[in-house]
Amino acid sequence: MDLNVVVLSGRLAAPPELRVFESGLRLVRYLITVRADEPRRRVDVLPVTKWEPSDEDLAPAAQVGQRIWAAGSVQRRFWSHPDGRRSLMEIVADQVQLRSQDVVAIEP
Numbered sequence: 001m002d003l004n005v006v007v008l009s010g011r012l013a014a015p016p017e018l019r020v021f022e023s024g025l026r027l028v029r030y031l032i033t034v035r036a037d038e039p040r041r042r043v044d045v046l047p048v049t050k051w052e053p054s055d056e057d058l059a060p061a062a063q064v065g066q067r068i069w070a071a072g073s074v075q076r077r078f079w080s081h082p083d084g085r086r087s088l089m090e091i092v093a094d095q096v097q098l099r100s101q102d103v104v105a106i107e108p
Helices: none
Strands: 006-012 017-020 026-036 042-051 066-081 086-103
Touching: 006 042, 006 086, 026 066, 026 086, 042 066
Parallel strands: 042 086
Antiparallel strands: 006 026, 006 066, 017 026, 026 042, 066 086
8 A cells, every 4th residue: 555645744834835726726835943952953844735725724913933734745846957957855735734833033
């Protein structure tokens, strides 16, 4: 059995970015910072995309450093570039929830 499920809990690394296409489809892109201490201390910044976000997902008060939770699956996108073919791994979210206004500065 194959399974592609991701659940993230972290903080916003940048303000959410809304894109509206000519077709009327909307997407919001989040960059989520997730810290890990084991096996060594590190910080990962992960791109999360939510298609057709609800008005709640587009909270204008979302701030860098605010807690966020996302659940979805990993997807790899490909596109052409003058230097060759490119790809990106991202999380395509089914659910996104901004948490309380608990905001902290994110260290580089």
